[in-house]
Amino acid sequence: MEVSFLGAAKEVGRSAIMLNGRRNYLLDCGLKISGVSEEYPLIEPQDVRRLDGVIISHAHLDHSGYAPALTAKGYRGKYWMTKPTRDLVQLLLSDYLSIEKATHAYTTRDLNYFLKNIQVLEYERRKEEVTFFDSGHILGSAMTLVEDSGHKILYTADLNTRETRLLDGAKKGLQADTLIIESTYGSTADQHLSSKEIYASLVKEVKETLDKNGKVIIPSFAIGRGQEILFTLENYLKSKMLPPTPIYLDGMVKKALRIYRHNAIYLKDEVKRRILTSDDDPFKCEYYTAPERKDRSDVLEQEKCVIVTTSGMLNGGPVLFYLKKLAGDPKNKLILVGYQAQGTRGRQLLEGANEIEIDGEKIEIKLTVTQAKFSAHSDHKELVEFTKSIRGLKRVFVQHGEASKCEEFAQELGRKLKGVEVTAPALGETFQLR
Ligand SMILES: [Zn+2]
Ligand SMILES: [Zn+2]
Known part of the structure; x- marks a missing residue:
């Protein structure tokens, strides 16, 4: 062979x-x-x-x-x-x-x-x-x-x-x-943190920004990491470790969530049980929401919120819109999650770039950029x-x-x-x- x-x-x-x-x-x-x-x-x-x-x-x-x-x-x-x-x-x-x-x-x-x-x-x-x-x-x-x-x-x-x-x-x-x-x-x-440490660091970063009335952008792969992040946030909102805050799902993250739910039998037993046999369905968190207006002005008008959207390495998708609008304010935060390939905007920001180009326009980066090392x-x-x-x-x-x-x-x-x-x-x- x-x-x-x-x-x-x-x-x-x-x-x-x-x-x-x-x-x-x-x-x-x-x-x-x-x-x-x-x-x-x-x-x-x-x-x-x-x-x-x-x-x-x-x-x-x-x-x-x-x-x-x-x-x-x-x-x-x-x-x-x-x-x-x-x-x-x-x-x-x-x-x-x-x-x-x-x-x-x-x-x-x-x-x-x-x-x-x-x-x-x-x-x-x-x-x-x-x-x-x-x-x-x-x-x-x-x-x-x-x-x-x-x-x-x-x-x-x-x-x-x-x-x-x-x-x-x-x-x-x-x-x-x-x-x-x-x-x-x-x-x-390459040594990952323990899952507990990863969840704790995400929540700390999110809370810090919400406490200052800032907006948190979490660019994520539509599939995989996105759901993992949402479940972590859901968990901490429920246990009140995060203040009640709208979590906007924009782009494919939302559609993919539906597919996850439909394929519940492929998830691990504990999640399967929550979806199939109880009212405590983690996919139906009351804080999840989606932009209502086409120009997303309802999201931008929020005093504070979390936005989970694609794409994970900032190659495209709604995240670029949010970056254009929110990158200029140091109160806001961008939390990169997971792998950022060479040549992507995500990698540039991770390496400390204070300016990136979106649609030929130079965008100055004043918001905080951090990383939660989900993998x-x-x-x-x-x-x-x-x-x-x-x-x-x-x-x-x-x-x-x-x-x-x-x-x-x-x-x-x-x-x-x-x-x-x-x-x-x-x-x-x-x-x-x-
Ligand atoms: Zn993969
Ligand atoms: Zn791969």
Whole structure:
């Protein structure tokens, strides 16, 4: 069998791994979006024609965003994913096509074909050579195990082994000959705070600004982090550790929340119980609200409020509107959550920029910028523990991380796992598996 890294090799974005064995599978097919530019996986037309199946690990655009383009290139087969991923991907890809008009790799027709050809696969139900396991990253996210001619390959995609407010952590202790693992936080210096510390720091930052009658903007990935943040705020509002304050949900965060609720059976037991068997539904918090006027003036007129909106790295979405209006007032605060990719406005602000450009206009940054270190990815130690839990491991490929993280994590794993060959593949590299 042969494995080729067509994207996300020494980078984050455009995840795409080709497996050529008895059958030919593509594991993920994502976009790399940084600032205004977009990059695609290195898929040749002859590769597309050979494909027997395309597997989508989860709905984030860096794993799913390029998939409909395969249709445009002649792919007529199925796209395999879990049910929640099917619901979320529909929302995310339609939104992607509707906003970033200049740079599309496919049309609405291709998207519709993609949506019609989704094949839902439940966790831990093998079909052909493929089995999905929970990866703990977002609702519906899956690790993929492919078994071909007696060789087992496990692809983690985005991995979170830690239990969160909504989800159980990733399944550990699986058996595989070859592991393909992400390394977003693969450096030894990457050590997440405990969940308790993360929640406490978010609440402290929010409270500080509300006490001064400021507005808090929390830009968030529509899916995953957004729901985690809302649940944390809901919890602290209910226990009165935060003063009663409207929480505005703007953009896709709100729509995604509905999908989370509809897929309650995929959430962890405690949340499932609250939704299905009690009146204490965390998705129906009385403080959640949405802008009522088209120009959002009702939000701006509030004395104080929290705004949770997309996009998480400030690439686009309503957050840019709020920044334009609110960045000039030092009473306000922007709380960045989670990973900020190189080249994004979020990364610039994190690195201390006091000015950013939005729609060709220079925006002076006077509001406070802080970070709450929520993460939907495992940190270094958790990634090592996960790898050690895999039985029968002979070979590891490290990808989905900035170059330095992939290399450092590969070296570290090589040192820790005796007799296991560890590689950080370069973009476009192909390996034979035996
Ligand atoms: Zn992801
Ligand atoms: Zn990813």
